[in-house]
Amino acid sequence: xxxxxxxxxxxxxxxxxxxxxxxxxxxxxxxxxxxxxxxxxxxxxxxxxxxxxxxxxxxxxxxxxxxxxxxxxxxxxx
Amino acid sequence: xxxxxxxxxxxxxxxxxxxxxxxxxxxxxxxxxxxxxxxxxxxxxxxxxxxxxxxxxxxxxxxxxxxxxxxxxxxxxxxxxxxxxxxxxxxxxxxxxxxxxxxxxxxxxxxxxxxxxxxxxxxxxxxxxxxxxxxxxxxxxxxxxxxxxxxxxxxxxxxxxxxxxxxxxxxxxxxxxxxxxxxxxxxxxxxxxxxxxxxxxxxxxxxxxxxxxxxxxxxxxxxxxxxxxxxxxxxxxxxxxxxxxxxxxxxxxxxxxxxxxxxxxxxxxxxxxxxxxxxxxxxxxxxxxxxxxxxxxxxxxxxxxxxxxxxxxxxxxxxxxxxxxxxxxxxxxxxxxxxxxxxxxxxxxxxxxxxxxxxxxxxxxxxxxxxxxxxxxxxx
Numbered sequence: 001x002x003x004x005x006x007x008x009x010x011x012x013x014x015x016x017x018x019x020x021x022x023x024x025x026x027x028x029x030x031x032x033x034x035x036x037x038x039x040x041x042x043x044x045x046x047x048x049x050x051x052x053x054x055x056x057x058x059x060x061x062x063x064x065x066x067x068x069x070x071x072x073x074x075x076x077x078x
Numbered sequence: 079x080x081x082x083x084x085x086x087x088x089x090x091x092x093x094x095x096x097x098x099x100x101x102x103x104x105x106x107x108x109x110x111x112x113x114x115x116x117x118x119x120x121x122x123x124x125x126x127x128x129x130x131x132x133x134x135x136x137x138x139x140x141x142x143x144x145x146x147x148x149x150x151x152x153x154x155x156x157x158x159x160x161x162x163x164x165x166x167x168x169x170x171x172x173x174x175x176x177x178x179x180x181x182x183x184x185x186x187x188x189x190x191x192x193x194x195x196x197x198x199x200x201x202x203x204x205x206x207x208x209x210x211x212x213x214x215x216x217x218x219x220x221x222x223x224x225x226x227x228x229x230x231x232x233x234x235x236x237x238x239x240x241x242x243x244x245x246x247x248x249x250x251x252x253x254x255x256x257x258x259x260x261x262x263x264x265x266x267x268x269x270x271x272x273x274x275x276x277x278x279x280x281x282x283x284x285x286x287x288x289x290x291x292x293x294x295x296x297x298x299x300x301x302x303x304x305x306x307x308x309x310x311x312x313x314x315x316x317x318x319x320x321x322x323x324x325x326x327x328x329x330x331x332x333x334x335x336x337x338x339x340x341x342x343x344x345x346x347x348x349x350x351x352x353x354x355x356x357x358x359x360x361x362x363x364x365x366x367x368x369x370x371x372x373x374x375x376x377x378x379x380x381x382x383x384x385x386x387x388x389x390x391x392x393x394x395x396x397x398x399x400x401x402x403x404x405x406x407x408x409x410x411x412x413x414x415x416x417x418x419x420x421x422x423x424x425x426x427x428x429x430x431x432x433x434x435x436x437x438x439x440x441x442x443x444x445x446x447x448x449x450x451x452x453x454x455x456x457x458x
Contacts, residue, residue, distance in 0.1 A: 027236060029345075030207075030445075034231045036344055037446035040369050066235035067203045 006060075009050050013059055013069070014043040020068050035062065081107045082165040083403040083457075085435040087148040089156040093121040096157045097128045109133040109161040111170045111276055113213060113405060114140035114261075115437035116157040118246045122261040125157060130264075133161070137172035139272035140261040141215040143437035144245030144410045149430045152422065154247065160405050160435035166457060168209075168277040171197035174262040175226075176270035183222050187229040187271070194275050202234040202275075211282055211455060212239035213274040213405065218246070218258040218440030220269045221305060223447035224367045231445070238284055239273065240455050242407030242439025243447075258440065278457065283396045285404070285454035286444060287389035288350045289415070290377035292343055295322050302370040307353075307362045314360035319353060322376055330356050333418060336411045339450055340374035348377050352411055352449035365411070365441055365449040382415055383424045386452060390428065393456050401456040404429075406436030411450040413438045 007013055014028070021027045028043070035041045041049075041059050049055050063069045086103035088096040096116075112129050116122050122140055129138050146158040175190040177183050195202050214230065216223045223243055230239050244258035260272040297318065300309025310318030320327040323338045332354075341348035351374065355363040368374065394400055406429065416425050429436075434454075442453040 027207075031235055033344055034235065034445050036342065037349060038228055038231065040372060065232040067232075068235070 007069070008056060010041065010043055010046045010056055010059060011050050013056070013063065014046070017043070017063060017068055031066070035059065038062065079106070080163070082163040083107075083433055084109070084159070084161040085148045085403060085433040086159040086161070087146070087151040087153070087156065087435070089151060089153045091117065091119060091155045093124050096120065097125065100157060100159060101132065104129075104132055104159065104161060107161050108163050109136045110164050111162045111167045111274060112136045112138040112159060113274065113435070114138070114157060114159045115143045115146040115435070116140065117146070117155045118142040118257060118259065119155060120157060122259055123264060123266050126261045127264055129159070136161070137170045137274055138262065139172050139213065139215060139274050141244035141272065141437070142246060142259045144247065144440065145413060145438035147429070147436055149432065149434045152426050158435045158437065160403070162403070162457070164279075166278060166280055166402070168279045169198060170274060170276040172262055172272065172274040174260065174265060174267060174270055174272045176267045177220065177222055178269045183225045184229050187226055188233060190271070190273055191230070191233040194273060198275070202237065205234070205237060207236045207238065210237055210275065210277050212237055212276070213455065214239040214241040214271055214443050215260050216241070216243045216271040216443070217260055217268055218243035219255070222269070222271070223441055223443060226271050227443055227446050238444060240284055240407070240453050241443045242409075242437065242453065243441040243443075245410060245438055245440045280402070280458040281397060282455060282457050283393045284444060285389055285393045285456055286347070286451060287385055288348055288451040289380045289382035289385040289412070290339060290341060290348050290350060290450070291380050292341065292348060292375045293378050295376040297322055297340060297374050297376060299368050299370060299372045299374060302368060305364045305367050306357060307364060307368060310362070315362040316356045316360040319362055327356070327360065332414060336414050336450065337379045339377050340368070341377045342372075343375055348375070349446065349448050350377065350450040366447045379415070382412060383421055383428055386425065386428045389452070390431065393454070397456060397458055399458060401432050402458060403432065404434040404454050404456040406434050407439045407442050407453045408436060409442055409450045409452065410438050410440060412452060
């Protein structure tokens with residue numbers, strides 16, 4: 001699986017997602033729990049995984065299936 | 079005077095007798111949402127049709143159980159019913175998805191979600207999770223729960239769908255598990271799911287508790303096929319697991335598994351994955367999928383009654399008041415612990431503070447599929 005051309009870091013994904021959620025940290029944590037349980041990615045404790053291309057790609061794919069990050073760095077509707 | 083909440087129960091094992099006992103209990107509610115739980119020896123379609131005839135406006139889903147209960151009764155072989163009026167539910171919609179030969183779970187769940195969205199004329203992704211909540215019950219024997227939860231996360235990522243997997247009779251010796259079913263709209267499915275989405279007129283909280291705490295031991299999951307784990311810590315799974323638990327592989331049994339599950343820790347809470355059986359080549363079957371390469375924490379049992387009481391108190395504080403009712407999904411692993419330690423009385427007391435209805439499930443749902451957990455939807 002190739003990493004997304006738009007996003008190369010989980011920390012960037014976190015920022016984009018938080019922006020799409022209107023800055024609502026509680027909702028981010030809700031989505032994050034889904035990510036941890038489904039794809040073993042925790043956007044709140046990224047560390048060395050920040051640039052793991054596999055994790056980035058899987059995370060982007062999963063969030064896009066949820067309707068987030070539809071337009072890459074522009075996020076939903078951009 | 080009309081009631082807004084009813085948690086009804088019958089311990090009768092014949093469907094006609096159970097319905098005769100249930101009818102008067104449901105006579106003074108104008109129900110719009112009903113969830114029922116019945117022994118697999120009952121005629122679930124007949125129960126659903128009867129409930130619909132008594133409450134024609136209601137959206138109704140149901141499933142078979144490994145035991146059913148309310149705040150007043152705790153049985154194997156009976157029926158429990160959870161009913162809400164329009165004072166609690168502004169609007170709701172239910173549907174069923176069936177799987178099986180040629181039917182892709184992902185497609186079926188998408189179609190079910192679309193059916194609900196069409197009925198309600200809403201976009202599920204735009205719904206406010208503070209007011210909308212769902213219930214999902216899956217059949218308990220076809221291992222589709224993980225995918226169902228994943229797809230629910232795609233179609234409605236901000237919504238909670240809580241629930242459990244349908245059970246089969248669990249009280250006999252030996253335990254005989256043959257078939258589980260879900261019910262909706264005059265139909266049943268032994269390979270499917272039922273969904274109910276509600277816009278609540280009152281606040282709600284979700285309760286999740288499992289009586290486990292993390293130990294300092296971890297297990298690295300190796301090769302996995304479905305829910306079968308082949309390797310743990312580089313060894314045959316049963317060997318690797320037994321070593322960490324501190325028993326011999328030949329000593330692994332249901333009670334060891336129930337006392338020593340694995341878990342993913344999130345914000346200090348365990349999301350439990352329980353081994354359920356040793357397979358012929360020293361593989362372990364789990365009650366839900368574990369990810370290949372996952373690093374899971376070994377959990378240890380804590381005090382089930384104390385933890386249940388604590389979780390209920392925490393939920394009451396979160397809700398700001400005693401709930402008017404609750405829908406509970408209690409894992410059969412907890413049932414085994416409750417029976418094994420003679421905790422039936424204390425457990426009934428712990429869930430007896432306000433009206434509840436629920437059943438003993440083959441796994442629980444909230445954001446993912448899990449084991450050995452009590453999941454509850456508590457309504458204000």
